[in-house]
Amino acid sequence: MSVVVRTAQDVAGNVGARIEHTTNRLLPPKQRERALENLRAFSERNPKLASFLAAQTALAGLPVLLFLAFAAATLVISLVTCVVLGVIAAFVFTLFVTGFALLFVVPVAFIGSCTASVAFVWGLIGYLVLQQLNGGETPAQPGTKVGDTLNVLTGGRLRDLVDRADSSPQQKELAVDSSQDKKVSLGSQATVENLEKRVKRVER
Missing domain, CATH: 1.20.5 (Single alpha-helices involved in coiled-coils or other helix-helix interfaces)
Structure with missing residues (x-):
């Protein structure tokens, strides 16, 4: 029982200390003293009103x-x-x-x-x-490329088709036209050079 009583007393003491600390923070002692003095002065000046307010606070305030x-x-x-x-x-x-x-x-x-x-x-x-x-990562050797492999699988017909396409009349005409264009361009260059030489001679 003594342990329970001591525990209750400790708890009550802690609660009282907390309440007092909170009250002191909200209302410092000086302000409380001033409020009590004002309350006493008011009760002395108006005893009936003070008693009425005290009764109301005591019974209805809680x-x-x-x-x-x-x-x-x-x-x-x-x-x-x-x-x-x-x-x-x-x-x-x-x-x-x-x-x-x-x-x-x-x-x-x-x-x-x-x-x-x-x-x-x-x-x-x-x-x-x-x-x-294609023969892997190394440079492809003859007969190992995809075209050569297809040529082997077709029995050499693929290469014959390519050779025929290269030797067709249209291919020959294109080759002749290209050679003639080269000759014309060379002739025009020679003509321009001759004209430049004649102009230089006349100026001299």
């Missing part, structure tokens, strides 16, 4: 204070509850919407990843096949 404390506590609890419920509702709504969106995002991302992987694999296979047909 319920009013309790009501104000109850209203303030209700407001604080309501605000805290609203904030907590709002945070919980926000998290729940976010999880629900995010989970619903994942039903669409995951398949789309998976299909896109698979498509990219397949395209990369096919590109790599095509690159390796062309590399092997």
Whole structure:
């Protein structure tokens, strides 16, 4: 019992000290003394009014204070509850919407990843096949290029077709025209040079 009594006394002492400290912060001792002096002077000047106010404060002041404390506590609890419920509702709504969106995002991302992987694999296979047909990374040797390989597979017909195309009349006409253009250009250059020489002679 002595331990319980001591604990109760300690708690009461701590509460009293806290109340006194809070009161001193809100109403310093000097201001309290002035207020008491003013109250005494007022009670001496108006004893009937002072007794009426004292009776009202003693009997109705405590319920009013309790009501104000109850209203303030209700407001604080309501605000805290609203904030907590709002945070919980926000998290729940976010999880629900995010989970619903994942039903669409995951398949789309998976299909896109698979498509990219397949395209990369096919590109790599095509690159390796062309590399092997061209003789690898080293300079291609005769008979190892793609055209030579196709020529071998067709039995030499591909080279014959290319030779026929090169020896066609149209190709020959183009070659003759190009040679004539070269001759004309050379002749015009010679004519210009001769004219320049004659002009220099006349000037001399």
